[in-house]
Amino acid sequence: MKTSGIIVLLFLLSHYGWTQTGPDRSYQPIKGASYTQSKNVYLLSLIEALPEVRRIIESDTVLSKVSSSKISELAATLEDCGRDGACYPRPMPFTPEEMETIAGRLEKLAQNHPELLDLVAGHLVPSGMYQQQASSDPVEYLANAWRLDASTINHIIGVYAMGKAPNYPNIDSLGMDLGKYSYKANIQGLNELTYAQYQKSELFFEPSLGYAMDALAMARMERAGDFEPMTKHENEAAFRQAKRTKWEVYEYPLILIPGAGTDNYLDSISSGGVLRCKLAALEFEKGRAPFIMVSGGYVHPYKVQKNEAVEMKRYLRKLGVPESAIIIEPHARHTTTNMRNAARIMFRYGFPMDRPSVTVTTPAQSHFIENMLERCMRELGYHTYTNGKRISNTILEFNPSIMSLQIDRDEPLDP
Template identity: 35%
Template sequence: MDSKISLLILCIVVSTTNLFAQYRRPEVGYELISPDRPISKISYFTMVMDGSDEVKQEISQDTELRRIAEQVYRRLEQSGDDPRDIAKSLLLTETESVMIGDRMTHLLRGSRQLRALLERDVIGSGCYYTHTGLSSDEEILRAALSQDIDALNQIIRVYGAGDKPRYNIDSISWQQGGKTHRMLLRESKDLLLQIGRQSKLYYTLPLYAAELFLDLNDRDEPSVYEPLGEGENQRAYRLIPTTEWSKYEYSALLVLGFGPDNYRFPLNPGGKIRLRTAAEKFKSGAAPFIIVSGGKVYPYKTQSVEAYGMKKYLVKECGIPSDRIIIEPHARHTTSNIRNTVRIMYRRGFPMDKPFIVSSSESHINAVMSPAFQERCEREMGLQPCKYVRRLGKNFAELLPLECSLQINITDPLDA
């Protein structure tokens, strides 16, 4: 399915269906499986199924699903040397997507393991939130699988074929169609033919190709510092369950990043002012945690993660205790700064009926609280990550988190 059509459908689902549907609640405390793999943030359920021997056996024994695996292999085998032809051969078609949905929902009726994964990893994860208001488990599964197929296709188009991403900074690492691109795709084709020769799983080649193309482009942005709960955020996460939320007006103070403009320094000077401003607010006791959000974005192909630099600055220059700082190191834009922060809040048990503060420069807060920003969230993510409650002076605003933020954004692989 075309990614623009998918986004339109997602927008419609979030904007209108929620007037009527009863969404099934995601599991508070849910831990993503293999969050250190970028694909886990993009095509989650397919990756989870690939980790279940029982489900893989059931899929491999289905005649129609095996036929799709064979079709993809033959397309790849018959593709030429052009990178676009190779990448196009790996895309699952709309007809194949419908057949996959038909056969997988058939398998669901007799598979305890597949049903358990549906309950735990589709509904429980929240990654498919906008589909959980559908009328049956079969329809939820069909929609989740279609979402994953669209996500894999989008990765293959952008990081295999070299199609233009939403933002140029997220483009492939080589000249599209140039010598390096052609060489890498030819060699990828040979490798994929080896991988797919014996596979009977419909998703093997698209899933492996998507991970391969992300790796060849050094695109690990969705998974840096994962698992967060065992690294940079471990000490802060341990304090969450014992936090007396009633002592604080707000659940957290989110500081928005300001993309660095050179490779030598991890923070933009304007970002330092934002951090110092937020630190003073935090010291007043407004919230128990300060969250810093910013990924590997600017400059192009930087290896610096902005949120990590923000945390170091708050500790060293502003005197904020490190166990009160939570990093969100994956967001690439203001939209996902807020959305990804809400994801952390929901999964870690923050009270969802308690507002949080977003902090930045005056002009940035102007933008966040504008109708244009809400329209941008709908356009780029297909959802509103929060309710925009009120302005709190020049540098702060009060927001209320919304659990639909857990939904994966299939149109933007690095910022899903």
């Protein structure tokens, strides 16, 4: 950084009062082009949505060359790839060199434009979505957030356009045979669509981001946006009830039921789901907690059409649990994210985070959760919770962590 840049940056930091703080409960994430997109790449969604920021990025000649280059390469595939299906998506991910060139340019722009520092201090920090990218230097924070979003785009294109294996192929794979004509026809169509939509785009990331989002849609895997905004739909009654709940009256704020997917396409709820709901309903009737959260998405079997959380909620209603006491978490695809997403909702809905809640589930899964912290670290890079006391074979305390707000770059169905 040149001396003049340092002086400008120091002025901006002092003038705009940058301080490194943590997630803010009062912060309301911006939806952006779609919930699926904003959950996966929040920084880029903010750039699209905030006019003053978008103007800065669009007018930069260095960055505009990135989008024009991507469009030129995309156009070339339509002329050159022919029947080679694997050829079409190759130019769309960001190369390591492109990622670093863009990171450097964003840092340079942030030194001279306070709007980009405001983006960091007013959105990235309070959202909690980039805690692992955090830096005491907001310029570096911005660049780190870009690197995460770029990695997310590359992962989506890799899996849902190029057919690479996702983390869990049995439930999250592309589902197309790369050797069949249908794949070539579809991927060529995706390139045509992207070119038609973004050939005149002035935002450097839009061709690749649009390509990634449409690849997810083509694969019917845009699940991250399901049921949103939940506070105005499935969770509205419970969200309103939480605002007036006297938490001190209850032993625990929440009973969490982790997901239990079916093993066929006929059952709406699995046998494990039935047992877990019954166990939790008993604890709710005892007054152990004012809310039950049911967690699980469209997971098992592959592309199942029943959502675990929704079906468990329906079953709890049959057991007499009131609508206002049930919160659905309909996105989790693993036990790790059952726990992570519960913490996210608790934070956003105003639940106490400084005292334990409980999981209520079958003994095998309860003990699995008790020993799952290493898996959380391996798959997510942090602990989504810490264990509390074991109450019984089916009831275990957990302490939710606000690190759970962090975006996961390689799970686009539930980032």
